[in-house]
Amino acid sequence: MWTGRTDLRRVLAPTLALALPGLVGLSACSGDDSDDAPTAVSLTDAAEEIGGLLRKRTRAVRDDDLDLYLRTVGRGRIRAEQRMVFANLDQLPVQTVGYRLVEDSVAADGDRSYWVTVETTLRLDGYDVAPVRTRDRWRFTLGEHGRRLALSSTTDVAWESEHGVxxxxxxxxxxxxxxxxxxxxxxxxxxxxxxxxxxxxxxxxxxxxxxxxxxxxxxxxxxxxxxxxxxxxxxxxxxxxxxxxxxxxxxxxxxxxxxxxxxxxxxxxxxxxxxxxxxxxxxxxxxxxxxxxxxxxxxxxxxxxGGPLWITEGVAEWVSVQRLAPAERRLPADALSVGASASALPTAEDFAGPDAAAWYAVSWWVCEYIATTYGEAALWALLDRLVAGEETGTVLGEVLGLTEEQLVQRGVAVMTSTYG
Missing domain, CATH: 3.30.2010.30 (Zincin-like)
Known part of the structure; x- marks a missing residue:
């Protein structure tokens, strides 16, 4: 783990510079001259070696050391992929970065490869209030001469889908x-x-x-x-x-x-x-x-x-138009017709349906009505209580003295009088 902002400006060579002839696929290559056949290693030894590779990877990103970074990576397409990742990280305002092997996550994949769970930590300086920790499943494979492990894949589709990566x-x-x-x-x-x-x-x-x-x-x-x-x-x-x-x-x-x-x-x-x-x-x-x-x-x-969409989206729409002159506050063409039949505040299903744009407008004008009639403090009070999980009807009654149907009809009425 390293903490401290990097200012990376390394000029990277073209991707094909290290794509040596004859090397294909995602298998790793040891780079030694031994004629020994690949030999599987114990899970304990694999974990120790992979942990060391991940520490090297952390140091490489920290020190802007592409050569060290690539020494942890196998040959073929994985090398081009990881060169790209390094180039991307090179541009980011990285404050904290780290790669760690999750304990007891090593699993053999045949005689030469090992799947492991890797925890990545990354914090963007000035943008994240805490480091972001994520987990993914990577594969490390013995080189063709069996001397060392190297990263051969960062993709396990089934595992990633199961764990929501x-x-x-x-x-x-x-x-x-x-x-x-x-x-x-x-x-x-x-x-x-x-x-x-x-x-x-x-x-x-x-x-x-x-x-x-x-x-x-x-x-x-x-x-x-x-x-x-x-x-x-x-x-x-x-x-x-x-x-x-x-x-x-x-x-x-x-x-x-x-x-x-x-x-x-x-x-x-x-x-x-x-x-x-x-x-x-x-x-x-x-x-x-x-x-x-x-x-x-x-x-x-x-x-x-976490609050109902009518208040979270309505507040966002309401804020978005405050810097506009009234004549510039455009309304979707079908908002008036959709609003005319509204007897309840829009639901998540309404926002997912074909009239979503109109329901954004209805929510906006409900919030406009609240802010204009009761004051902006009432609008923020509603947001806070609804996001906290309080029941909508109870909150509307206590803050506004209105039912849900009354509120939506009054908001629509103001929208209609403004645009009708």
Whole structure:
């Protein structure tokens, strides 16, 4: 384990430079000249050797030592994959990094290979409030002459599916990292062209959102924001086991990153925003509003997680429009017709259905009605009590003196009078 920020600027050679002729697949190669046949080692000896390789891997990332890093890796495609991972880590503001063998996790895979569970620790400086600990299953294989073990695979699909493993983008694809003022952008080659404008928009949005919250905390005192803008969203989709708000939202999603993937009580280390690259082509008003919506989820953090979607999404929509002139606050075309028949606040099923955009609008205008009629303090009080798990009807009656049906009808009535 190493703690301390790295500033890695090593220029990496092209990936093919170490892809030697004749070496294929994921098997490891010892690199020695012995003619001895591969010999299996005991689980105890394998654990000791693999533990040493993981300590070398930690030191290599800490010291920006690509050669040492690759000496822990086998030949073939795994080497190209791990060269990419090293290049990705090279760009990140790493404060803490470590790789550790989980005790009693070594399992033989034939005569030459061993599956192990590896705990990875990574903390992004300025963005995570705690190190992020994740576990995955890796395979180490004896070289063709049986002299040493080396990493031969980091993928066990069945194990990862069973244990809910979600990999970060820097584990699976080449990334381009750009950093603004308290904003870390994770892009790819197809999206990095929009980095400057997006980072500026997120930076401005952080100030706008913080100004609307009632906790009195300045934006400078809050952790920075990490935003993914990747053409291939499969990696970030794999992280949505801890979404904030509605996970079905296609254009933007905020993801809570657990401090320890195996310990729900360890809390949340940080929040990530994932944006569909198509939003980069939207006009500034639309893009900035979307960013403020997702930033509301991220900056509220635990305070905004776990409540009914009508309040968490409604508050995010309400915050997102506060910096807009009334004439710029666009409404989905079907919001009025959907709202006209509403007799209850929208449910998770409504947000997942074909009229989701309209239900976002209904939730927004319910929150608008509350803030305008009862004051913003009432809106925040409702959020806090509902996120804490109190029953909706009880809270509405005590804070507003209204039933659920009365609240949604009054919110829709204000929306209709504004846009009708």
């Amino acid at each position: 979600g990999q970060q983008p820097w584990d699976v694809e080449p990334i381009r990292v750009e950093e603004g003022f308290d904003v870390l952008g994770i892009f790819d080659a197809s999206t990095v062209g929009g980095a400057d404008d997006l980072l500026a928009a997120v930076g401005d949005g952080r100030f706008d959102v913080a100004a609307e919250l009632d906790d009195g905390e300045s934006v400078a005192d809050r952790p920075g924001t990490v935003v993914y803008v990747l053409r291939d969203r499969s990696a970030t989709d794999g992280l949505t086991g801890q979404p904030v708000g509605a996970p079905q939202r296609a254009d933007g999603l905020t993801i809570a990153i657990p401090a320890d993937s195996t310990d729900p009580g360890a809390g949340i280390a940080g929040y990530r925003m994932s944006l569909d690259p198509q939003v980069l082509d939207e006009d500034d008003v639309v893009l900035d509003r979307l960013i403020r919506h997702e930033l509301t989820h991220a900056i509220l953090g635990d305070r905004g997680r």
